[in-house]
Amino acid sequence: MDSFSKILKDNNLKITHPRKVVFETLLERKTALTIKEITKACHDVDRTSIYRTLQTFQQIGIINIINVGWKKQYELIDVFLPHHHHLICLKCHNKKSIHDETLEAYIKELCKNNHFQTTKHYFEIEGFCKNCQKIIARPKI
Ligand SMILES: [Zn+2]
Numbered sequence: 001m002d003s004f005s006k007i008l009k010d011n012n013l014k015i016t017h018p019r020k021v022v023f024e025t026l027l028e029r030k031t032a033l034t035i036k037e038i039t040k041a042c043h044d045v046d047r048t049s050i051y052r053t054l055q056t057f058q059q060i061g062i063i064n065i066i067n068v069g070w071k072k073q074y075e076l077i078d079v080f081l082p083h084h085h086h087l088i089c090l091k092c093h094n095k096k097s098i099h100d101e102t103l104e105a106y107i108k109e110l111c112k113n114n115h116f117q118t119t120k121h122y123f124e125i126e127g128f129c130k131n132c133q134k135i136i137a138r139p140k141i
């Protein structure tokens with residue numbers, strides 16, 4: 001919460017109730033959420049305020065937007081959540097967070113080899129989860 005209030009202050013923004021509640025929800029859930037999920041969790045904040053809050057969070061760069069199919073999901077940046085990537089199921093839209101030291105080390109090496117100073121990286125894998133693979137593979141009657 002401390003770094004959150006600092007970022008808001010640095011951007012000349014006040015801590016309003018919607019900003020506080022949406023931030024806390026994203027922080028507690030530790031994963032990317034859809035607008036619907038955020039609205040449900042922040043039941044005392046109206047949808048318009050949630051949209052506006054997410055827009056603000058995007059402008060000040062504290063959330064990442066992940067496209068899952070045609071749906072957008074919102075997640076806090078690595079400053080607030082441990083660094084991770086996603087396996088995204090195209091059928092049920094579930095996301096699994098993954099963290100792999102080998103992958104991280106390799107990304108670091110790639111940048112180093114290209115004399116590139118990286119500030120952040122994205123890496124999302126789309127496909128079908130274990131459950132949905134079963135559904136797809138099921139023969140039609
Ligand atoms: Zn699935």
Ligand SMILES: [Zn+2]
Nearest residue numbers: 083084104121
């Ligand atoms: Zn990474």
